[in-house]
Every structure is written in structure tokens, then in C-alpha cells.
Amino acid sequence: MTSRVREIIIKNLFAFLAFISVLLLGLIVMFLFREGLPIFSQVSLKQFLFGTGWYPTYTPPEYGIRPLIVGSLIVTVLASLVAVPFGLLTAIYISEIAPARIKEILKSVIELLAGLPSVVLGFFGMVVLAPWMQETFDLPTGLNIVNTSLMLAVMAIPTISSISEDALYAVPRDFKEASYALGATKYETIVKVVVPAALSGISTAVILGMSRAIGETMVVLMVAGGAAAIPQGLFDSVRPMPASIAAEMGEAPFGSGHYHALFATGIVLFIITLAFNLFADYISNRFKEEGSGTL
Amino acid sequence: MEEKRHTSAEYERELQEIKDRLLYMGALTEKALENGSVALLERNAELAEMIVREDDKLDQLDVALEEKCIRLLALRQPAARDLRFITTAIKITGHLERIGDMAANIAEKVLILNDFPQIKPYVDLPRMVGIVRGMIRKSLDALVREDIELSRQVREEDTVIDQINDQLFRELLTFMMEDPRKIQVCLYIMQISKSLERIADHAESIADMVVYMVTGKSVRHKSFS
Amino acid sequence: MEEKRHTSAEYERELQEIKDRLLYMGALTEKALENGSVALLERNAELAEMIVREDDKLDQLDVALEEKCIRLLALRQPAARDLRFITTAIKITGHLERIGDMAANIAEKVLILNDFPQIKPYVDLPRMVGIVRGMIRKSLDALVREDIELSRQVREEDTVIDQINDQLFRELLTFMMEDPRKIQVCLYIMQISKSLERIADHAESIADMVVYMVTGKSVRHKSFS
Amino acid sequence: MKKHDRVSFMKWRYLRQSLFFGSVRLSALIIALALLGIVAFLIAHGYRAITWDFLTLPPTDSMTRGGIMPAIIGTFYLTIGAIAIALPLGVVSAVYLAEYAKQGRFIRIIRIGVNCLAGVPSVVFGLFGLGFFVVFLKFGSSILAGSLTLGILILPTIIGAAEEALKAVPQTFREASLALGVSKWRTISRIVLPSALPGVLTGAILGVGRAAGETAPIMFTAAAFFTAVLPQSIFDEVMALPYHIYVLATAGTHIEQTRPLQYGTALVLIALVLGIDLIAIVLRSAVRRKKRW
Amino acid sequence: MRNDMILQTKNVDFYYGACRALTDVTLDFEKNRVTALIGPSGCGKSTLLRLLNRMNDLIGGTRVKGEILFEGRNIYAPNVDPVEIRQRIGMVFQKPNPFPKSIYNNITFAPKLSGVRNDGDLEELVEESLRQAVLWEEVKDVLNKSAMTLSGGQQQRLCIARALAMKPDVLLMDEPTSALDPISTAKIEELIDTLKKRYTIVIVTHNMQQAARVSEYTGFFYLGKLIEFDATEKIFTNPGVKQTEDYITGRFG
């Protein structure tokens, strides 16, 4: 009897501890809203989201974060355009083509790349890429959208590549054998069988990569240039949401409108990344249940 | 073996072929017996000789069918009813072959008898041939139709044959005692009668096996001894 | 079946048991024949009656052994040599049972003969019994030892038996013609001789099957017709 | 198709293959070079700054000279704190998810919670740490608040790695143990967890690496711009390597002059983080080679 | 007669969620005999096997109706601890599943947890179990090597030895040879033959011929129902139910 009681106690204890993650998520939401919602006593939701002026320190202050949202989105999209093909092709190389030794090394490289602290990447973009760009293209500043996107791409590539590679690796050997036995070449086997079979995992990889890019702070803080205006060209500076929060929170007086506005920006950022993650979750679950049948 | 087809059409076909072969062998023995009867009544030596020659065919059919059955046992691993059918078929083909041998023996005796004057009109022997042929046919029909009732009939007819044989024996004994010149002829007739009686025994054995095949229970030796 | 053991000891044991049973049945038939011979020579009615009674035993053994073989076919799916052995065993047991029946028939005739005065000393019949007994033993030894040479011997002895039977037939025919009062006695002796000849045929069949079992080639009906 | 057509069609199929393989190899090469390039660049510019003094002295002269010792110590404290919080909680959660939970709403909620937590941007963790630990719980900007924030940040990573490791333990091991009449908890603790241990460890080490390199979550919760003294309790502020780089590179008054210090600090940070990651990678491949199921 | 029935199922229904996997199965397992359960995929034979030692507890959303008696006691009664049941009723699985431990530790794993501590006792147990599983001669010199280094057939015999080390009364085998080649299969079958002297064995098998070879009793399942249960010899030479006959003779139509 005692062993049965012990079993029940352990199970319930573990259930409670596992539930802490959910509690934490709840707390995060709660505190973001607790500190962020007061801003809407000063400005409407519409003004906040679509207002084009971000002048939190002016009197009267303006809290329009549209330039910040646009900044975030544009660097994310550009970064994805670079990171997706690179990440995917590299994943294909690792899982299907590379000889065993190179495969091991390259996988480690990708993992190390993922582990590179973002502050170091930001630093690199700032002190290496920016001056080079400024000179080469004769720009007013090297801290701009293109530079940021490149650095974000470097951040996103390991995510995309390693999750895609997992997905490709998980494609049963049986499929490949079947394809070869039907007289398909290696290329045809990869493109027509392996990649389609891994498509749900690859989609998840892309979405999570983008999510990582949009939420990344240090790179955009150090490399984007910080101009809180809607950009006119690819070499303009921008101020994505995370950069704004990180840069200004230190200066914003506790409890001020600025302080609340930054938390509200955090809410927007949180909701966007949450949407990305739920979408990725949905895709991987949907295909898990039905199989990627009719691809 | 009735409604449901075996998933392997080939197997089903082979089982059917065994049945067909058995029926064919049965038909051959019947024909031999009929011819023997005709040869006796019409004193037709040519016909009798043909019977002896044709016994070869049955011997070959027997060997071929047995090999077919063993092949099926080796390649198909039959179970239950199919297995009983095949092992039964192996034994039945042996009986049919024996029946063929008996028919040939009868034909040989007919050939000899034809050299002697007929001592009396043949009544009992043709009657026995008729019954025995019916027994062979019925026993094989019983096999094909899995009909136990037919088997029972065969069993009853066997006792009839036994009675006729006994009666004929006594009758011939009297003839022999009365006229020693008839001894040889009577002996040959006795042997024919005895052969027919043994054919009937074989037919009964076949019928008994059918009962075993259908029900899985052995009835052999139950009515004997 | 020699050097290598089957991985299933149980299976190996069952195969051995079939062999043992066949030998036992063979021994029973031999004993019955020997007793028949003694009963005839010593005019021992009691012994003859015992033989008839004991035939039951062989019948039961036959049914049991056949069932055992079918069980083995169903449960073990034997192939190759094992399969040939088992199908051969099924047929051999049938032959042994028939031999038993013949022995019982002989005993019945012996009982009748004992009621008549002896017409001459029995020389040929005991000699036949001796040879036939040897044939049964040799055919089964051939099975157990997988010895084809023994089979050949059995085949040769069968022709000897056929000759003795023919010779006895002619001899008895003369007796009958000479003295019609001896007809009945002679008929019974003839039947005994005929039964022994048929037993020899069965023994030869067994021997032929052994050849098939060992070589996988059928020799039956090769020497016939 | 005629024979000639078929031959040229085959040639086309192989040409397509060659083109594709070429581009795939090229992209892999570029990525490898990117990492090598960054690391090589930092080494080339930073190795001169690395001296004994640099590693053991506090910064001096408004951080234009001296070393980074307090930042190293601070990062160490924060990381240890984070892993001390995240590892037990993460492993227990993973055990629950992988071993105990049956399909149902409760588990679905937990799973979504963990997945969402994994996707929360690091700066939002910073905000949360600020709002909850620093302000609401009044820990102030401190090691405790920073460690807790970082711990929550790496919790999903640890749960994920541990769950993966648990799932990689063949179901047949569990069945075998249970069928022997061993209770569930003992099956988990004697069979499943030992088998999964290397995987869990790898996950934990990668978590450490991540915690050591993060900047945004500690900016508002733990990191000090400058302290000359080492922390005395978990309620003290600390310097941290990542934040130190950021500060030197953007907020200093003599950005150009302190370049060597910046490179040196960056080099120390990546050496630390990549070193930790490398340990995890080596450990994992060693374990994989030994594993036989 | 009654006492010889070590395991009995009485009108057992089993549900996966709303789906009924077993319908009204009543079946007695005789002591020291091998009983085989056969039937097409999805017929419920494996499900029944896993009910007998409550391995189905591990799957959520299932429900058992009726009684399963082990030595007369209903193992689904609320006060019964499945852990104890599983100690008395061992199980061997389709794929050999030794623990990634040494051969020695594989065998001693469960006995140690159930309180056998003495080294001498444990060593004796290891030898005895391995001897019973006819593996001792092959592994006695490598007891400290990982069980994973053994061949598939040896692994399966190790799994049997491991189950025997708990000194169970019943051994459940779920297609124990379906992952093995003919030679290993023959060895396991021979082993089953020797084990039945001391244990009651229930074996689920895909392979009708195997059921014919190893078992004394055979139950034929179809669509979750027990169609026929009888002596194996009877089932394979003269089954009583048409459905069984059709299945045995390969008429699956």
C-alpha cells in the first residue's frame, strides 16, 4: 500500500511542478499588462498602434509605435529572405549529401553559431560591417536595415537549419530506398520525396526562425541605427520594438507614461511572437496527426 | 471447401484436381469392372485382355496422384479439413489402384474361364458387379459431396455382397462335389467372386474414410471383428 | 534423421515413436502368423481363436498411428524426408492392419480345418509362413535402417512365395479332382495359401515404399503388370 | 520516347542534380565561413587585450583601462543561479510530460505553455523580470532577480532537451521494467532517467551557455553599469560580460579608445560560451557513439 | 479440474475509448500448459494478453468489464496492486528488449528492487534463470558485458531469463519470435517446450504453424471475439467452428 501512495504523491507533485511553466507564462502576461495597460489612459489603442510619432520624452509625449512595428517587420522579412534558403540548403547538405565527417563538423558549427551571444553579433555588425558598408556604398550610416537583416539572418540560420535538419533526418530511410528503387536520381529523391515529407518540420523551422529574428534584441539595438521613423529605403536606420524597449527602459522614469508605453510595446511584441509560436505548434501538430498526406 | 474460396486460387485448383483425379480413377475401375462383366457374359477374350493391359494406367495414376498429394503437403502445409482430405486422398488412391488390380485379376480369370464350357448361366456375378460398381461410385460421390449418408449405404451394400459371396461359395462347393470336372471352373468363379468381395471391402474402406474426412472421427474397424 | 538432431526434441521423439509403433505392429503380425502356423500344425483351436481376438489390437493401433501421423502433419508441417516418412508411415500402418486381417482370416480357416481330418502333412504352409514373416521383418527393418538392399531382398522373396502358392494350388487341385471329399479341406488350405501370398504382397508394398522414402523415387508398379 | 530523347533526358536529369548539389555545398560553405570569420576576426583583434591583469582586475579610469574580473564573476553567479533554478524544475516537468501525462486538456495546456514560453523574446523576459522580481517582489536589480529571469528564460530549453532525451529512451525499456513488476517511479528513476541522463546533461550545458550569453534579460534586472566591488549577497547588483560589451561599445565616453577592451571582452565571452557549447557537443557525440539502442 | 485453471477470464469486454476491442471473452488457462492465442491482426489477441498482467493500464482511456481471475482472485479488483500482479505474471515482448545494462544486471534488476540483496542469492538466481532459458552456457563468461552485444535470439532468451528471475507463475509471450530468424525461433520454441513443466505459458502468435508446434491449447480470435477454444490438436485437425476451419486452412476470403 505504501508504494502505491508514494506513486500517487510523486505523480501529483510532478504535475504541479510541470504546471509552473504555465503559471510563469500567466505571470508574464499579467505583469506585462499590469505595467503596460496604464498607457491607454493617455492614448487610444488605435493611436498607439498606428500613430507615426514615437516621441515619449516630448511634452506632450507621442506614443505611436507604428515606426517600431514597421522596423521590426522589415528587418525580420529581409532576414528571412536570406536565412531561409541558406538554412534549408545547409540542412539538406548536412542530412542528405555530406560525408559523415563533414556532417558531424558542420552540425557542430551550426550549433556553435546558434550559441553565439547576440551581443557579440551586434558588436560585430557595429564595428565591422557598419563601417565597411558606410564606406563601400557611401552611406550616411552603416547602422541600417540591410546590416541588421544580415546579422539577424546569421541569428536565424542555425534555428532554421537545425530544426529543418531534424525534420529531414526524421524522414524514414524507407522512403529514400523506395525512391531509389524506382529509378529516381539522388536530386529527385531529395526534392520530390525527402523535402516534401519533411515539409511540416521545415515550415515550423522557418516560423520559429522568424520568431527568433523578430524578438531579437541586442542585434537590433546595436546595429539598426535607432531612427524611430518609417524607413524610406533599405539603407535607412530603423528602431525595431525590442531595441526601443531595451534602449529606453533605463531612462524611462518608473511609473511614467514612457515606462508604461514601453511595457505596452512589450505586449505587442509578445503577442506577435506568441502568434508565430502558436502557428508553428499548429502546423507541426496538424501534420503529426494526418501525415503530410496529399503533398 | 464449399462457400469460401481459398485466397490462393492455385491451391484451390490443386485440391479440386485431386478430387477430379480420384473420380477419374474411380470411373476407370468401374469401366474395368463393367468390361469384365461383359467379357464374362459374352466370353469376349479381347475385352478381357484390354482390361489387363489398362491396369497400367491406374497404377500410373496412383503414383502420380500420391506424389501430387505429397507435393501439396510439402508446399502448402494444409491443416484441418484440407489435411484430412489430402491424407484421405493418398489412401483412397491406393485403394482404387488395388481395385484396379482386382479387376485385372478378374479379367485374367475370365480369360481362363472362356476356355471352359459354361456350367450355368451367370446371374450372381453380374449382380455383384452391378452392386460393387455402385459402391465405388457412391463412395467417391460421398467424398466429393461430403455426404455421410452415401457412406452408410455403401456399408450396407457391403454386407449384401458378403452374403452373395458366401451363398455363391456354398453353391459352387455343391457343384464341385457333384462333378469333380467342374472343380477348376468353379474355383475360378470362386476367385472372381472373392475378388469382387474384396473390391467391395475397398469401396467400404473408402466410404469409411469419407466419414473420417468429413467429421474428423474414425469409424473404421467399428463394425468389424 | 541420423546425425543432426531436430531442434525440437519433442518432434524428434514423435518421429521415433511412429517408427517404434510400426515395428511393434509388425511384431504383432509376425506373432499372429507364427501362432497361426502353430495352431495349424498342432490343431490348437484355442490359439487360433486368440489370434482372431487379437486382431482388434492391430486395428486400434492402425487408427491411433494414422491419427498420430495426421496430427504431426498438422502441427509440425514436416518437409522433405520427414514428410515422406510420415506419408509412408500412414500407408504402411494400413498395410500392417491388412496383414493382421489376413492373419485373422487364416486363423479362422485353421479353426475350420481342425474339424476335418488332415489330408497330408503341412509342409508348404509353414514354409510360406516362415518366408512371409521374414519379409515383414525385413521390410520394416528396411524402413528403420533406410536400407534399400533389404527392400530388394523382400521383392525377390515375393516371387518365391508366388511360386509356392501356384504350386500348392496345382497340387491341391489334383487332390480335389482325385477325391471330392477333400474338396472343402483343400479349398480352405488354398485360401490360407492365398492369404499368405497376399501378405507377401503387402510386405513387398512396404518395402517399395521404403525405397521411395529413402530415395524420393517411386519404384512401385515398376515390376508389375 | 525515342532512344536519343531518352539519353538526352537522362543527361538533363543529371545536370539538374549537379547544379543543385553545387548550390547546396556553396551555402554550407558560406555558413561555416561566417562563423569562422566572426570568431577569427574577434581573435585577431582581441587576443592582444587578453592578459592576466585583464582577467583579474576590475575596470579602472571610467572603464577605459583595467580588467573585467567583476563581469566574469557576475556572469558566473548569474549563470549558476539560473541553472540551479531551471535544471530541477525542467527535468521534473519533462519527466511529467514524457512519463506521467496522458493525453488530455491538462497536458495540452502545459505543452502550449512551455512552447509559448520558449518563444517569448528575451527582452520581454527582461520586462517581466523588471516588473515582477525587481519591482513587485522588491528584489531590486540583483543577482537573485537576474538569475530567476535567466532561469525562466532557459527553462523551456531544458524541458525540451530533457523531454527529447526521455523520449529517446525506447518504450520497450519501460514495458520491460513494468512487466517485471517494478513500480512506475522506480522504472523512471532506475531505468529511464539513467538512460536519458547524457541527453539531459547536454541540454543543461547548452542552457548554461545560453544563459551566459544573454544580455537583454539582465539589463533591467541584475546588471550594473559599473561596480568596483564584488557582490556580497544575492541581493547585490553585478556586472556581466555581455552587458559590459554593450556598455563599452555604445554607452562609453571613449568608444574608440576602448576598442581593444571591447574586443577582449567579446573574445572572453565567446570563448566562454562557445567553450561550454563545445563541451556539450563533445559529450553528446561521445555518448551517441556508446549508445546501442 | 477447477483448481488447475490458474488464469480465467470471465465475460471480459475491453474498450479503447468508445471502441470495443474485446467482446465477452471467457477463457480458462490451464496450469503448466502452453496456450496459444491466434487470429488475424486486430482480432484482440494481443489486447487480451496485455489484460492478463494489467499492462493495458499504461494506456489511457481504456476500460475493462468482466473479471480476470488469477488464482481465483480478480486482478481488476480495486484493492489489487498491478505491480504485484506483474511480479507473478511475467511477460516477454515481440522485440527483444533487454536493458542497456550488463547481462548480470539485467537479470538482477527486478529481484534487487523486490528485496533480494544478498550477493550469493543473486548470483545463484542469475545462473538458475539463465540455465532455465538455455543461455547459461553461451554467456556464463561474459556476464558483465552489455546485453546489447548479444544476438537477437540471445537477447530474447535473456529477456525470458529476466522474466524467470522473478519466479513468476505465468509467462505471457507476445509474438516472441516474430523478430527472429528461423533458427532463433526454433530455439525459443524448444525453450517454451521445456519451460512449460514449471510455468503456465500464454503465447500470442501471428504464425499459425507456431501455435500448432508449441501449444497444447489454442484460442482463435476474430474481431474481438473468442471464436473457438480447444486442444491445439483438435483446432488444427478438426476445428469445431467453420470460421476457425476457414482461418486454419487459409480461407480468409
Added chain:
Amino acid sequence: MRNDMILQTKNVDFYYGACRALTDVTLDFEKNRVTALIGPSGCGKSTLLRLLNRMNDLIGGTRVKGEILFEGRNIYAPNVDPVEIRQRIGMVFQKPNPFPKSIYNNITFAPKLSGVRNDGDLEELVEESLRQAVLWEEVKDVLNKSAMTLSGGQQQRLCIARALAMKPDVLLMDEPTSALDPISTAKIEELIDTLKKRYTIVIVTHNMQQAARVSEYTGFFYLGKLIEFDATEKIFTNPGVKQTEDYITGRFG
């Protein structure tokens, strides 16, 4: 006679690294016949099968000696493209392995690659292949459903249909039913029987009885050597070599 041998191996040795897996195998496969390869695990039967369509190319560190002639041409000659060989020699695997695509796309996968573009032709091909694999009636209304929704037996027949869609001359089958239950197995065996009218079939099987049932010729392998090759009937009723007899009758010693 010579012309009827569509595939021939001549003194074939095969090495995995330093380990010799096949020794001097010389074997002719007759056209439109089913040839079964049997033997214990690791005897080389599967290895030989994979040599016949160069599937072993996918594994590194292997070496082939001797010749394998397909319609008289050595498929290991340097100028031979394995892709073309595999189009002529189809293969079916142990585990059903349809692509995670629709049934229709599974069948048309290979034909499309080899240049069949016309929709009408493709549709015809799909129907013809499925009919040949006796699957058409079961799936004709769900051609756009995922192949993964089919049962195991159906999946395997789909894999056969997929191989047939390339209109191969030879069909290699590597234990095609070992993952299936008796009913599905029987269906596949029946299918093999009808397919041999148009294709040459080589089947590797664990299951001796299966070889007995489906094949006209049987080769028995042991330790990488071809011990005996003869008509199946001969092998199973009266093999010429003692080793074969021992294996066939279950004396594995």
C-alpha cells in the same frame, strides 16, 4: 534455354569492407518465374537481392566481384547507370514504404520523373498498375487520399503497384510479407502468383513455407554460399544436399 534466363549471377563475391558476405554465387533466374531465396539470417540472401538492382550502391565501403548479367549485360560494368537498371528492375521492401503522398501521386512518382507528362497516360497507368496489384477496386474512389491511411496489406500492394508503374521486367521482393498478418500475406502471395505471368519475380523470405507456396525455384543460402538451387518442389520434397534437407526439416543444430 539460355535466352529464358533474364538475370544471371556469375561467380559473385561481395564484400562489406573486409568482410565477405557472398562467396562465388552463380545463379540463373528464369524469365516469368518466381524464384525464392531462403536461408538463415545473415546467409546473404538479402544481400544478393540488393545486388541485383544495385541498391547496395547506397552503402559505402562495399565491393562486388564477378558478374551480374541482366539480359546478358553486366550491370556492374562501368558505363552502366544504376538509375536505368532500377527502372527495369523494380523492388518491394520488407516494410511497406509508400510515400506520404496521395495514392495517385505514389504511383505516378516514378513515371513522371522518367518523362511521362500526359495526364491521360498517367491516369491510365495508375489504373492499370493498381489493377495488376489487385488494389484498384479498393482504392479507386480515394485516389487522392494519403497512402498512409491504407492498411499495412494495402500499403504493400500499393508499393507493388508503384513498382509496376515503371513497367519493369523484374520485381525483387525483400521479405514482402514479414510485417503483415496472415490475411494480408495470403493476398500478397496470391498477387505474386498472378504477377508471374508478366514479370520475373525474385523473393527473399524468412518463411520457408512461403517459399514453398509461391515459388517455382528455390535457392538455399548458408553463410554467404548458395548451397542448393533447384525446383521448389524438389527442394521441399527431396533436396539433393544434406544441409538443405536439414534446414528444410528444421534440423538447424
